[in-house]
Amino acid sequence: xxxxxxxxxxxxxxxxxxxxxxxxxxxxxxxxxxxxxxxxxxxxxxxxxxxxxxxxxxxxxxxxxxxxxxxxxxxxxxxxxxxxxxxxxxxxxxxxxxxxxxxxxxxxxxxxxxxxxxxxxxxxxxxxxxxxxxxxxxxxxxxxxxxxxxxxxxxxxxxxxxxxxxxxxxxxxxxxxxxxxxxxxxxxxxxxxxxxxxxxxxxxxxxxxxxxxxxxxxxxxxxxxxxxxxxxxxxxx
Amino acid sequence: xxxxxxxxxxxxxxxxxxxxxxxxxxxxxxxxxxxxxxxxxxxxxxxxxxxxxxxxxxxxxxxxxxxxxxxxxxxxxxxxxxxxxxxxxxxxxxxxxxxxxxxxxxxxxxxxxxxxx
Numbered sequence: 001x002x003x004x005x006x007x008x009x010x011x012x013x014x015x016x017x018x019x020x021x022x023x024x025x026x027x028x029x030x031x032x033x034x035x036x037x038x039x040x041x042x043x044x045x046x047x048x049x050x051x052x053x054x055x056x057x058x059x060x061x062x063x064x065x066x067x068x069x070x071x072x073x074x075x076x077x078x079x080x081x082x083x084x085x086x087x088x089x090x091x092x093x094x095x096x097x098x099x100x101x102x103x104x105x106x107x108x109x110x111x112x113x114x115x116x117x118x119x120x121x122x123x124x125x126x127x128x129x130x131x132x133x134x135x136x137x138x139x140x141x142x143x144x145x146x147x148x149x150x151x152x153x154x155x156x157x158x159x160x161x162x163x164x165x166x167x168x169x170x171x172x173x174x175x176x177x178x179x180x181x182x183x184x185x186x187x188x189x190x191x192x193x194x195x196x197x198x199x200x201x202x203x204x205x206x207x208x209x210x211x212x213x214x215x216x217x218x219x220x221x222x223x224x225x226x227x228x229x230x231x232x233x234x235x236x237x
Numbered sequence: 238x239x240x241x242x243x244x245x246x247x248x249x250x251x252x253x254x255x256x257x258x259x260x261x262x263x264x265x266x267x268x269x270x271x272x273x274x275x276x277x278x279x280x281x282x283x284x285x286x287x288x289x290x291x292x293x294x295x296x297x298x299x300x301x302x303x304x305x306x307x308x309x310x311x312x313x314x315x316x317x318x319x320x321x322x323x324x325x326x327x328x329x330x331x332x333x334x335x336x337x338x339x340x341x342x343x344x345x346x347x348x349x350x351x352x353x354x
Contacts, residue, residue: 005333006329006330006333009329009332009333009336010314010329013307013314015313015314040340041336044308044336044339044340044343045308045336047285047289047339047343048289048293048304048308048309048339049308049309050286050289051286051287051289051290051293052259052260052290052293052309
């Protein structure tokens with residue numbers, strides 16, 4: 001079987017499904033030229049990667065990355081500078097404030113939005129999202145909302161990451177602010193290729209969100225016991 | 238849906254700005270930056286590094302953005318295609334052409350005597 005150069009490049013970048021990967025690996029074993037081409041593709045990637053490394057680079061704690069992504073499949077990404085993201089987050093929030101509610105399910109518009117403009121211009125979680133943030137443990141699997149990490153922010157608030165499944169998946173994190181969950185970061189969820197659906201997509205946080213969390217997090221993420229205890233205390237102290 | 242599209246527009250512009258600025262000529266050739274990383278690194282590898290930066294900066298915009306988003310920023314093909322609002326096949330072919338051009342430029346440099354920097 002003959003593979004195009006683009007296909008071999010995609011292999012080198014880890015973009016192929018398991019079946020195609022196996023076929024290419026078989027071809028590599030049989031034909032040294034195939035292996036050589038893949039090596040060449042990898043070498044270019046490594047060189048470009050090395051040439052631009054260092055700028056804006058800041059290591060995100062491994063544990064956070066692991067926990068946040070729940071996968072080690074994708075290569076570690078470059079980190080973004082925090083100031084850029086705060087301004088992006090702010091733009092997003094202003095947009096939401098303009099009176100729109102974000103609907104993860106675009107069906108008939110019957111469902112409640114999960115993001116709403118609160119009093120004093122805060123953006124707060126509502127509906128299913130608010131409920132999941134208050135009640136759902138990260139180990140629990142229910143409904144359209146996944147809860148990922150729970151952590152304390154530098155100002156002492158409890159914050160939790162979430163992913164919403166649906167026609168247009170979003171991920172982000174919200175922090176407990178008095179009696180509401182203030183949404184501090186929101187992003188479209190990384191899409192997974194057809195077949196695996198949105199289950200994965202909503203639990204994988206994009207690098208910018210991970211970076212934002214790393215900036216805000218005080219200490220380490222809560223473990224399961226600490227999370228349950230925090231819930232029991234209604235996310236106060 | 239429109240909300241998400243609109244929101245995604247902001248995200249995609251941010252990605253593109255980032256990819257552009259990371260691979261911009263004046264940025265990649267900043268002397269202090271190069272000087273700061275030279276240290277005890279061999280000057281040969283430093284030259285190579287600058288040559289790679291320059292080769293990327295010299296790519297046509299379409300290919301440069303594909304290269305920047307996938308190889309530098311680490312986006313998946315699908316994510317990069319979404320950011321650039323092109324079909325994934327288009328992204329793949331731009332990336333392949335960009336990589337080809339980089340390889341040609343770089344092997345040219347290392348085969349030739351001393352390079353053209």
